[in-house]
Amino acid sequence: MEGRWTKLALQAWVALLLVFLFTPILLIFIYAFNTSNIESWPIPGLTLKWFSSTWNDPDVRSSLELSLRAGLTATALALLLGSSAAFAIHRLTFFGREVVSLLFVLPLALPGIITGISLNAFFSFNGISLSLWTIVIGHTTFCIVVVYNNVLARLRRTQGSLIEAAMDLGANGFQVFRDITLPLISTAVVAGGMLAFALSFDEVIVTTFTAGAQNTLPLWIFGAIRLGQRLPEVNVVVSFVILVTIIPVVIAARLTGGGGVARVQAGR
Amino acid sequence: MSSPGRPSWVRLGCLLAAAVVAATACGSNTSTGGSTLQQPPTATVKPPTAVGAGEGQLNLIAWEGYVDDSWVKQFTVQTGCVVNAKYAGSSDEMVSLMKDGGGGQWDMVSASGDADLRLIYSGDVKPMNEKLIPDFTNFQTYFQAPPYNTIAGIHYGISLQWGPNMLLYSTKKFVNPPTSWSVIYDANNSGLVTVPDNPIQIADAALYLMKTQPKLGIKDPYELTKVQFDATVALLTKQRPLIKKYWALASDEISLFQNGDVVVGAAWPYQTIQLKLAGAPVDDTIPTEGATGWGDTWMLATKAPHPNCAYLWTQYVSTPKVQAEQALFFGETPVNSKACAEMEALQTGSCAQYHADKGSAYFDTIKFWKTPIAQCGDGSNNCIPYDQWVSAWTTIKG
Amino acid sequence: MLLLTPPMAWFVLIYLASLVLLLITAFWSIDPFTTQIVQVWNTSNFERILTEPTYRTIIGRTVLMAALVTVTDAVLAFPFAYFMARVASRRVQTFLFASVLLPLWASYLARVYAWILILNHSGLLNWSLQSIGLPPANIGYTNVAMWVVFSYIWLPFMIIPVYSALERVHESLLEAAADLGARRWRAIRDIVLPLALPGVAAGSIFTFSLTLGDYITPILVGGAGSQFIGNVVYANVGIANNIPFAAALAVVPVAIMAVYLLIAQRLGAFEAL
Numbered sequence: 024m025e026g027r028w029t030k031l032a033l034q035a036w037v038a039l040l041l042v043f044l045f046t047p048i049l050l051i052f053i054y055a056f057n058t059s060n061i062e063s064w065p066i067p068g069l070t071l072k073w074f075s076s077t078w079n080d081p082d083v084r085s086s087l088e089l090s091l092r093a094g095l096t097a098t099a100l101a102l103l104l105g106s107s108a109a110f111a112i113h114r115l116t117f118f119g120r121e122v123v124s125l126l127f128v129l130p131l132a133l134p135g136i137i138t139g140i141s142l143n144a145f146f147s148f149n150g151i152s153l154s155l156w157t158i159v160i161g162h163t164t165f166c167i168v169v170v171y172n173n174v175l176a177r178l179r180r181t182q183g184s185l186i187e188a189a190m191d192l193g194a195n196g197f198q199v200f201r202d203i204t205l206p207l208i209s210t211a212v213v214a215g216g217m218l219a220f221a222l223s224f225d226e227v228i229v230t231t232f233t234a235g236a237q238n239t240l241p242l243w244i245f246g247a248i249r250l251g252q253r254l255p256e257v258n259v260v261v262s263f264v265i266l267v268t269i270i271p272v273v274i275a276a277r278l279t280g281g282g283g284v285a286r287v288q289a290g291r
Numbered sequence: 292m293s294s295p296g297r298p299s300w301v302r303l304g305c306l307l308a309a310a311v312v313a314a315t316a317c318g319s320n321t322s323t324g325g326s327t328l329q330q331p332p333t334a335t336v337k338p339p340t341a342v343g344a345g346e347g348q349l350n351l352i353a354w355e356g357y358v359d360d361s362w363v364k365q366f367t368v369q370t371g372c373v374v375n376a377k378y379a380g381s382s383d384e385m386v387s388l389m390k391d392g393g394g395g396q397w398d399m400v401s402a403s404g405d406a407d408l409r410l411i412y413s414g415d416v417k418p419m420n421e422k423l424i425p426d427f428t429n430f431q432t433y434f435q436a437p438p439y440n441t442i443a444g445i446h447y448g449i450s451l452q453w454g455p456n457m458l459l460y461s462t463k464k465f466v467n468p469p470t471s472w473s474v475i476y477d478a479n480n481s482g483l484v485t486v487p488d489n490p491i492q493i494a495d496a497a498l499y500l501m502k503t504q505p506k507l508g509i510k511d512p513y514e515l516t517k518v519q520f521d522a523t524v525a526l527l528t529k530q531r532p533l534i535k536k537y538w539a540l541a542s543d544e545i546s547l548f549q550n551g552d553v554v555v556g557a558a559w560p561y562q563t564i565q566l567k568l569a570g571a572p573v574d575d576t577i578p579t580e581g582a583t584g585w586g587d588t589w590m591l592a593t594k595a596p597h598p599n600c601a602y603l604w605t606q607y608v609s610t611p612k613v614q615a616e617q618a619l620f621f622g623e624t625p626v627n628s629k630a631c632a633e634m635e636a637l638q639t640g641s642c643a644q645y646h647a648d649k650g651s652a653y654f655d656t657i658k659f660w661k662t663p664i665a666q667c668g669d670g671s672n673n674c675i676p677y678d679q680w681v682s683a684w685t686t687i688k689g
Numbered sequence: 690m691l692l693l694t695p696p697m698a699w700f701v702l703i704y705l706a707s708l709v710l711l712l713i714t715a716f717w718s719i720d721p722f723t724t725q726i727v728q729v730w731n732t733s734n735f736e737r738i739l740t741e742p743t744y745r746t747i748i749g750r751t752v753l754m755a756a757l758v759t760v761t762d763a764v765l766a767f768p769f770a771y772f773m774a775r776v777a778s779r780r781v782q783t784f785l786f787a788s789v790l791l792p793l794w795a796s797y798l799a800r801v802y803a804w805i806l807i808l809n810h811s812g813l814l815n816w817s818l819q820s821i822g823l824p825p826a827n828i829g830y831t832n833v834a835m836w837v838v839f840s841y842i843w844l845p846f847m848i849i850p851v852y853s854a855l856e857r858v859h860e861s862l863l864e865a866a867a868d869l870g871a872r873r874w875r876a877i878r879d880i881v882l883p884l885a886l887p888g889v890a891a892g893s894i895f896t897f898s899l900t901l902g903d904y905i906t907p908i909l910v911g912g913a914g915s916q917f918i919g920n921v922v923y924a925n926v927g928i929a930n931n932i933p934f935a936a937a938l939a940v941v942p943v944a945i946m947a948v949y950l951l952i953a954q955r956l957g958a959f960e961a962l
Contacts, residue, residue, distance in 0.1 A: 026873065033772040040769050041788060043841065047803035048795050050813070054806070061549050061569045062802070064812045081373070104696040111693035123693075124959060125950065126700060132894050132946055134902015136919055137711070137939050138704075140926050144714055144936075145707035152395045164704050167696060176853075221793055227905065231927075235396035236350040236375055244798045248909075249378050250355050251542025251565070254802075261799040268794040269787075276787035387930040413725055534913040536830045543909075550809040552829055678721040681929045686743045688916055 048265065055258035062254055073255040080253075083260055086243035093155060093239060094223040097162035101219045104163070105170025106212060112171075113178040127172075130165040138164065139232035146233070153235030161233035162226060166219035173215030177208045210278040217275045221268075240264075332414030333593055334445055342423055342602040345372045349600040352377050352388050352400040354587070355541040356561040356621045366607050372600035380539050381489045382406035382660065383681075389415045393592025398601045400592065401451060403585040404439040405491060405660035411440075411447045416590040418445045423602055426609035426627055433654075434626040439661065440588040448590035449605050452614070454623030454645075455584040455657050456487075456495065457575035459558035459566075461548065472499045472578045474555050476526065481533045485547050485556035488537035490677070490684035491660055495557060495583050496530075497523045498658055502580040512583065513663045520675045520683075527687045537688060541565075548573055560622020577656070584657035618645055708943075715936035726932065734937035744921075748941055751918040754832070755900035758839040759893045762847040765840065766892065767885070770848050771877075774855035786852070789845045797842065801909050804838045805829070808910070830912030838910050839900050846899070847892035854888025855881065890958035897949055901942045918942055 058068035077083055112123065130138060142161050146153060185207075189199050227241035234242060240260070247257045349372045351358055358376040367373055377397075379385045382405045389400050392415050402410055410416045421427045427435065427449065434450040441447065460469055464483075475484050476499070486492055497512035500523060509519050535553050538544040544562050547553045549571050563575040589605050591598065607613055614625035615633035624645045625634070631642040646653040667674040715735070717728050738744045773785045792800065807813040808829040815825035828834050858881055866876040904919035911917075918941060925935035953959070 029873070030776060033768055033776060036768045037772050037785070040765060040844075044788065044792055044844065046813075047800045047807065047841070048792060050803040050806055051795060051799050054803075059569055061545060061565075062806050063546075063549050064806055064809075064816055082375075104699060108693060108696040115693075123697070125954070126705075128894075128950065128959065130704065132898050132950055134898050134919065134942050134946075136902045136904060136922055137708075137943060140922070140932070140935060140939065141707035141711035142703075143926075144932060145703070145710050147391060147394070148710060160703060163699070167699070171696075221790075225793065225797055227798060228903075235394060236377070238375070241796060241798060244796055245905075246376075246378055248798060248802055249380070249540040249542055251540075251545055252359075254542075257796075257799055257802075261796045265791065265795050269791065272790045272794065273783070273787045276783050276790060381928060383928040383930065387927055390930060531913065536912045539908055546805065546809070547830075550811045550829075552810040676721050678719075678929075678931070681931070682737075685916070685921060685924070686741070689743060689746060689914060 051258050051265075052262050055255055055262050057255045057258070060252055060254050073253075073259050076253070077256045077259040080256060082238065082243055083256065086238040086240045087260070089155065089158075089237055090224055090240040093158045093162060094220050096155075096159045097166045097223045098216050098220045100159070100163045101166030101170045102212065102216050105167040105215065105219075106174050106208075108167070109171045109174035109178060113175060127168055130168045135226075135228035136232075139229040142229070143232040153233060155237065157233045157235075158230055158237070158239065161229045162223040165226075165229075166223055169219045169222060170212070170215035173211045173218070174208055177211035181207050214275055214278050217271060224264075331411045331442060331445075331447070333411075333417040333447075334443070336417045336593070338418050338420035339423070339598065339602075340420065342606075343599045345370045345600045345603055346597040347371055347600070348373050348375065349399075349597050349604055350375045350377070350397050351604075352379055352385055352397050354378070354401055354559075354621075355380065356559075357401050357587075357617070359617075359620055361620065362608075362613050362616045366604065369607070370600065370603045372597070372603060374604075380541065381487070382491065383489070386410060386413075386415075389592060391415070392417075392594035395594045395596055397592050398595040398597050399589050399604065401587050402448070402590050403587050403660050404437075405585075405662045407439040407448065407588055407590065408662055410590060411442065415593055416447050417593045418447055419449060419591050419602075419605070421446050421449065424449055424606050424609050426606070426611070426629075429611070429629050430609075430626045431628050434586070437586060437588075439586065440590070448588035449609065450626045451587040451589050451608065452618060452621070452623040452625055453584060453586040453657075453659070454560055454621070455577055455582040457558055457560055457563065457582065458578055459544075459548065459556055459563055459573060459575045461551075461554040462572045462574050464554040468574065468576045469555070470576075470579055472580050473503075475557065476530050476533070478533065480555055482535055483552075483554045484530070484533045485536055485538050485544055485553045486530075486534065487557060488539040488688075490680040491583075492557070493520075493523055493527065493680050493684065494658065494660070494663075496526050498583060499580050500526060511668055512658050513661050514667045514674045515663070516667070516673055517675065520679075524683050524687060531687060531689060545569075561620075564620070564622050581656045581658065583660060585660045618647065711936045711939065714933050715940055717933040719931050719933060734934045735940075737934070738937055738941070744938070747916050747921055748918060750832075750916070751901060751942075752945065754835060754839065754917065755897045757836055758843065758900045759847075759896045761836070761840045762844050762896050763851075763889050763893065765844060766847040766851050767889070770851040770855050770885075770888075771881070773848075773852050774858075789848050793845055798905065798909075800842065801838060801906050804834070804841065805910060808834045808837070830910070830915075832911070832915060834910050834912075835906060835915055838906055839896075839903070842906070843896040843899055846895035847889075850891040851885055851888040854885045854891075858884045887957035890953045890956040894950065894953055894958060898942070898946050901945065 053066060054062055055073060056069040056071065057066055058070045108127065112120065138161070146157055151157065185203055186199055189203050194202065225241060227245060230239055230242060238246065244257050247253055351374060353376050355378045358374060363374050377388065379388060382403050385400050385402050386406050386409050389397060389410055430450060436446070437450060440450065458469060458472060460474070474480060475486065494512040497509055497515055497519065500507055501509045501512065504522065507519050507522055509515065515523060536543065536547060538547065541559065541562055544556065544558055545565050548566055549569060558575065560575065563573060566573045589608070591601055595601055608617065609627060611627050611629040611633045614627040614630035615637055618625045618630065618634060619638055619641055622645065624647050631647040634641045634645070634647055642648050663675060663677045663680055665672055665674055665676045714726070716730050716732065717726055718731060718733060719725065720727050773782055777785060810827065810829055812829065815827065818825055862880050863876050866880055871879070902919045904917070904923040907915045907917045907920045918938060922935045922938050925931045925938065
């Protein structure tokens with residue numbers, strides 16, 4: 024449908040943007056082999072020593088473990104709370120529904136530092152000491168929103184007639200949910216959960232204010248950056264995370280982007 | 292190694308003690324309802340008389356370069372205390388992290404003189420028992436009970452190391468070492484200067500004006516009247532276009548010099564050592580106007596969750612060998628008089644280089660960090676207190 | 690309604706309560722020496738922010754940067770998202786979508802730090818320019834660097850909603866426009882662009898608010914003139930321990946975002962999130 028020149032121009036644009044997006048990531052990979060612990064261009068030399076030192080570094084392991092635990096817990100909570108909120112908003116029409124919608128956008132719409140300092144003030148005001156649980160609370164707050172948005176968007180696109188038809192055929196509420204609704208929204212739930220986990224895993228601003236003496240991976244990275252002694256270790260860890268997540272990301276892409284919503288053709 | 296001459300130390304000590312007394316007496320005037328007691332809030336907390344078994348973990352707030360694996364690994368092997376360090380780049384950051392007695396998270400903080408009194412008077416640190424530290428008796432006399440961490444005979448921490456803020460320069464740009472701080476105020480170096488992003492930096496500018504504008508009558512760079520303060524802020528505002536970046540993280544400054552973004556700036560000796568290790572053509576010096584500096588203390592948080600590990604750590608870093616290792620790593624001077632020999636063994640000439648053997652002459656040239664308060668040394672009450680330094684600093688940076 | 694109770698409870702009890710607490714704190718002050726909070730009601734923090742020119746400069750600079758980054762990302766994202774949604778084959782679509790998501794998994798800190806490597810005095814950018822005979826750009830540690838890095842970091846957050854919105858545009862609409870005699874560009878301008886607007890609005894919520902409150906990028910990548918709302922708030926919380934003042938300053942981005950959200954809602958952004 025598009026003219027040849029338009030198509031070519033678009034392809035060039037896409038290619039350039041891909042270069043733009045991935046150059047820093049390529050640099051991260053390359054500098055994991057840096058012989059010097061100060062990052063400067065061009066790279067002075069290549070070495071494999073940082074891989075073993077990262078593997079043996081107890082700080083890396085404990086912060087990675089903490090990030091995983093916090094992320095999984097926050098995602099689980101978010102899936103529960105976010106999905107139920109999406110269902111409720113979709114089905115009900117009540118006074119203040121707009122306000123509730125706005126409320127659920129706030130954690131993502133307000134800058135992270137505000138969420139961070141308010142939660143910190145809240146915890147210290149109520150004498151709650153900082154721990155894994157305060158980190159989880161901080162992360163869950165925006166993870167709920169991500170899941171909520173994904174599930175609600177999918178619910179809005181689901182045809183209500185399917186549910187009506189099922190009920191006409193005699194299915195009770197639970198059966199409708201299990202056999203009709205759940206399969207239809209499952210990909211949205213999974214995609215929302217993955218995005219929530221990704222946001223939690225890489226979160227640094229809110230976590231700075233809600234973590235005590237514990238380090239999640241981003242906090243460890245920030246400490247390593249400020250110290251400047253073991254920068255290539257940061258690159259090793261980040262490269263490792265990128266490689267490990269390629270498969271899940273491709274799966275998520277298929278679920279929400281590529282295969283999830285078919286391009287609407289002309290004529291129903 | 293000869294111990295430093297007593298008179299100069301005592302003189303400085305008296306000045307600091309006067310400031311402390313002034314703070315306590317005057318505190319209630321400057322605050323709006325908050326109290327600054329005669330006695331610090333934790334004065335009555337009795338420190339332990341013996342060190343128990345280690346709890347397996349130690350959470351420290353420290354300057355970048357103060358908790359290096361080269362001596363920390365051995366500590367963990369010996370005591371089983373795993374060290375978890377959070378780095379802070381300024382005294383303000385340390386005070387902030389330590390609020391509410393460390394929040395039940397942090398055990399110790401390596402605070403400098405300008406943070407100590409604030410920590411003590413907000414009750415965030417508690418007294419330590421110096422008898423539990425065997426090397427304490429080997430400390431240079433002044434550092435056993437400096438006025439910034441010892442009040443009415445009670446030790447709110449154990450002294451650690453001390454050192455100056457240096458002028459760091461690129462040897463490519465400055466073939467002859469600069470002799471004056473004027474280079475960082477010189478328009479010829481526009482866009483090539485860096486200084487710490489820390490309000491206490493105002494004192495460095497005041498120190499420069501002490502020598503270059505004696506008519507202002509600045510006697511102490513931390514005690515500035517309104518006229519003196521305004522002149523200093525004016526100098527810093529003039530400097531602002533010359534600054535490439537105000538460094539907040541030690542690694543920032545190392546990057547800036549390594550990549551050629553700046554050629555001169557104010558630094559800790561740590562940055563110079565790291566840059567030289569990486570082969571960068573830099574060197575540092577103390578110009579004729581003198582330098583500001585810091586005297587650091589390991590203080591124990593009021594709500595420290597691992598007090599035994601904390602004491603074991605303090606014992607460990609007070610030993611001559613570790614004092615020497617840290618001094619050489621960071622580029623500072625140990626408080627343990629026995630460390631000089633260890634420093635010589637590790638690096639010949641280092642004892643003299645870091646003045647671990649010099650007496651009061653070197654010590655006197657350094658204007659140690661202390662919290663600016665309204666009470667001036669001469670008894671008058673019109674010096675600018677620190678919170679105005681903080682807001683002035685934000686305005687200077689623009 | 691039962692389903693709504695636990696999430697609402699969470700939000701109200703924890704999140705809203707903490708925001709309200711922050712707002713209250715903005716009206717207190719601190720004891721200058723001990724930095725303990727003094728709970729005496731006053732408006733001095735707000736007066737300072739409104740009257741001192743420094744803070745007006747900082748707020749202005751931040752809002753301008755946020756707007757610039759938003760516009761830049763919208764311009765960069767639109768052709769990319771258009772290609773993904775309407776031109777690319779299914780396989781390419783999946784590949785591109787994965788490529789946009791993947792950077793979000795590479796630590797934000799590490800990516801920002803990599804930009805320092807690119808932009809500094811002897812970094813990749815200057816080296817590339819000089820090796821083809823051009824003068825060095827020397828944009829390291831300047832607000833231009835901030836603009837580049839911010840646009841880079843938030844780009845995926847703009848591409849995804851725009852792509853979602855473009856995907857839902859019925860092909861039939863464009864065919865109808867063609868039948869009525871409109872050329873391709875006219876159809877894009879009059880049909881596609883307005884329908885994609887909610888997606889752009891949704892993406893802009895992210896780019897605008899994330900820029901408004903970020904302090905890490907200014908600390909790492911910024912130079913002397915890079916004081917933004919985010920780092921002044923951070924400096925007052927994490928360093929000066931003047932939480933009342935930080936809270937007062939934090940009210941500014943909250944107010945700005947409240948206005949922005951109202952506008953975005955009108956543009957249909959909430960359906961396109």
